[in-house]
Amino acid sequence: MRLLLLVLLGLGLNPASAAKLGVVQTEGGLVEGRSFSTGLFSSVEVFKGVPFADVPGKWEKPKPHPGWSGILKATKYRDRCLQVTLLQTKTRGSEDCLYLNIFVPHELSVSTSLPVMVYLFGGAFLLGASNDLAILGDSLYDGKEMADRGGVIVVTVNYRVGTLGFLSTGDSRLPGNYGLWDQHAAISWVRRNIRGFGGNPDNLTIFGQSAGAASVSFQMLSPYSKGLFRRAITQGGVALSPWALQKNPMALTKKIARKVGCWRTDEDEMLTCLKMSDPVGLTMAGKIDILLILGKGVVMDMLELSPVVDGDFLPDEPSNLFHNAAQFDYLAGTNSMDGHIFAGVDVPSINSKKANTTAEQVKGLLTGLTKEKGDAAVPSAFSVYSVHWGLAPDPAIVKKTVADIETDFLFLVPTQIALQLHANNSSGAGTYSYLFNMKTRIPGFPRWVEAEHAEDLQYLFGKPFSTPLVYFPRHRDLSRYMIAYWTNFAKTGDPNRGGSRVPVPWPVFTKTHQPYLIINDEMSKSSVSYDLRAYYVRYWTETYSHLPPA
Structure with missing residues (x-):
């Protein structure tokens, strides 16, 4: 024991200085971070705050x-x-925002050739950041615990x-998808520079x-990603989700032009005016008019600003692009009540x-969700979701059905279709499906509420x-x-193998x-x-x- 103590003292073991990259050379110059002891x-x-691109021009690629x-x-x-708060x-943030954060775990020696996990934050394509706040403690997306416990480099990135x-x-004229191009630029930067941080590009x-x-x-679906990364994980959202793609972008652009005083009958004049407009305005x-929607439609209709099929980054409808994702290992799932928070607004x-929830209210919700099919869809969808109610349904069962409808429509069904398309197109890559159903930790919700939208993140980030x-x-x-599971998958493409013990084998x-x-x-x-x-x-x-469509 005494010998061990002498050895430790001889090593001068201040863990924070035991292993450290120190100054790292990147393509833009030298960077130096900070070391945190974890044991x-x-x-x-x-x-x-490492820059991966220049300050972007308005509606230009990075x-x-x-x-x-x-x-x-x-x-x-x-x-x-x-972005809006x-x-x-009001607004917050800056146009000078294309930065990323890197979390590198070390043991006694400096890490080399570690797997790398690049995280893209959520926020309805409307808000969010790579360092979004947790209620307590560090940023919600602080990567230290995941990096340390999983033996991977974690990178979190900003995008417009x-x-x-x-x-x-x-x-x-205004193709859109600038936020997706930012993400692509960040992933490309990581691939070119991460070796210097001990990562395997x-x-x-x-x-x-x-x-x-x-x-x-x-x-995954963009032709620009060929060979750029190896694996992908989606939690509570896919390109096939009904809120993930703008169907009528010009109508929204005209609406925003009206709000900032740029409405013109000549579209090119309108666009010139928009390009000269104040970024804050x-x-x-682009903010959501929540008061206009309450009781008049569905939350999904508020989520207007999102990616588009631009003929470039996304050359076609997402469901036709899964051949591009064939080489990536893919792990995907949803939370059992991903739709509850939205259902509670609707x-x-x-x-x-x-208050009890009535059958008429359930039909009203279905009317809002299925309007692309007109009135024909409502009776058939209602009969599918009310089949287990019985003659005198328990009020809690009716309420839970509302949450199930929104979870299925907005998250779970699109994810299951994406998993199926990936498996059908896969060329040797693995496909894995999950359902996260830990009971909610949010106080005040009814007893039947399980895992709320985004409740998985606190556990994943430790x-x-x-x-x-x-x-x-x-x-x-x-x-x-x-x-x-997540870091094993990042290491090997198989959530069961990679050095971390798992409680149950996860079949493909x-x-x-x-x-x-x-x-x-x-x-x-x-x-x-x-x-x-x-x-x-x-x-x-x-x-x-x-x-048939309506």
């Missing part, structure tokens, strides 16, 4: 950064991209959102949640202790370890499981065999199930999709 022999070196002289002290997060009352990221005329995984998950899906013009009674006082041991178990999803893993804190052999919500998936993909 006796381990640390994570963090580089915040351009290479001109570089800098001296050593860039990469110790502070940079501004998020210009959560309450939509809202009007400046996704306004489009649907043609070459040939083992990149991109992952994201909500609009970030849809973004990952778009990156343009950003505010049908507020579902979260009320006093919050039960970094802020232990607000979690129980079961939450740490779940966090350990998720980090193990194929053309003919559709297992999925149920992820929560009580995982056992019975956590593997088959044909996720097949009755409802079949309704939306076969019966509903074959109804």
Whole structure:
């Protein structure tokens, strides 16, 4: 024991200085981060605010950064991209926002050739940042725990959102997808530069949640991604989600032009005016008018600014582009109540202790969701979702049905279709499906509410370890499981193999065999199930999709 102490003292073991990259050469210049001790022999070196592109021109693709002289002290997060605040009352952020953050784990020696995981944040393509706040502690997307526990480099990136990221005329004048081009520029920068940070540029995984998950899906489908990364994970969103693609971009551009005083009958004059308009005013013009929507339609209709089929980054409808994703290993799933938060806006009674939810309200919701098919869809969808109610349905069952409808329509069914298309097109790449159903930690919701939209992220990013006082041991178990599956997958393409122990083997999803893993804190052999919500998936993909348009 004494000898061990002498050895440790002889090593001068300050863990923060035990292994450290120090100054790293990138294509733009030298950067230096900060080291954080994570244990006796381990640390994570963090580089915040590293530029991956120049300040972007308005509605232009990102351009290479001109570089800098001296050593860039990469110790502070940079501004998020210009966007509306959560309450939509003002803007925050900057046009100078194309930066990323890198989390590198070390043990006794400096890391080399580690797998790399690049995270794309969610926020309806309208808001969000690579360092979005957690309620307590570090940024929600702080990568230290995941990097340290999973033995991977985690990178979080900014991209343009809202009007400046996704306004489009649907043609070459204002093609749109600027936020997707930013993501592509960030992933390309990582591939070119990550070796200097101890990463393996040939083992990149991109992952994201909500609009970030849809973004990952778009990156997989774009011909520009060939050979750029190896694997992809989507959590609660895919390119096929009904909110992920603008169908009529010119109408929205005209609406925004009206709001900023640029309405002209001549479209080219209107666009010239828009290009000269104040970025803050343009950003505010893209906000969601929540008061106009309450009780009059569905939340989905508010999510207007999103990617478009531009004939370039996305040359065709997403469902026709899965041949481009054939080489990527793919892991995808949803939370069991991804749609609950949206359902609570569309049908507020579902979260009320006093009010019941009526069959008419359920039909009203279906009318709003299925308007592209007209009135014909409502009776058929209603009969599918009310079949298990019985003659005198329990009010809680009716309320949960509303959440299930929105979860299926907005998240779960599109994800199941994406998994199927990936498996059908795959050339040797693996496909994996999951359902995350841990009970919600959000107080005040009814007892039947399980995993809310985005509730998976706290576990994936290790919050039960970094802020232990607000979690129980079961939450740490779940966090350990998720980090193990996700980082194993990043290392090998197989969530079961990669050095981290997992509680249950996760079977592969194929053309003919559709297992999925149920992820929560009580995982056992019975956590593997088959044909996720097949009755409802079949309704939306076969019966509903074959109804004639309105």
